[in-house]
Amino acid sequence: MPTYLIERSIPGASELGQDQLRDIAITSNKVVADLGVPYTWIRSYVAGDKIYCVHETEAVETIREHARCGGFPADLVVEVVAEIGPHTADG
Incomplete structure (x- = not known):
């Protein structure tokens, strides 16, 4: 299955508290469940805005x-x- 990177601009994202991040995760999980197609949220990173x-x-x-x-x-x-990392140099 293809993997995608998504950039979301959210002013003040790095200042969101755990409760706000939990609410976002709950919403995302519900939407994923309702899509009716194969879909996996792997991980998200919060940085700056x-x-x-x-x-x-x-x-x-x-x-x-x-x-x-x-x-x-x-x-x-x-x-x-493609994915690369330190191990790629061993190749």
């Missing part, structure tokens, strides 16, 4: 539907085409 998410699904349109239904921005959605 952005939240960066890693999701798996078959189509970029599904990412945009998740954002629309959840009330989340999806300013940038890109498919991951």
Whole structure:
């Protein structure tokens, strides 16, 4: 299944408290459950005024539907085409 990186611009994101982050997660999980297609939210990172998410699904349109239904921005959605790390140098 394709993996996507999503950039969400949310002013003050790094100042969100645990309760607010939990509420976002609850909303996201509900939307994922209601989409009716294979969809996995892997992880999200909060940094500055952005939240960066890693999701798996078959189509970029599904990412945009998740954002629309959840009330989340999806300013940038890109498919991951390769993964590298320190181990790549061993290759």
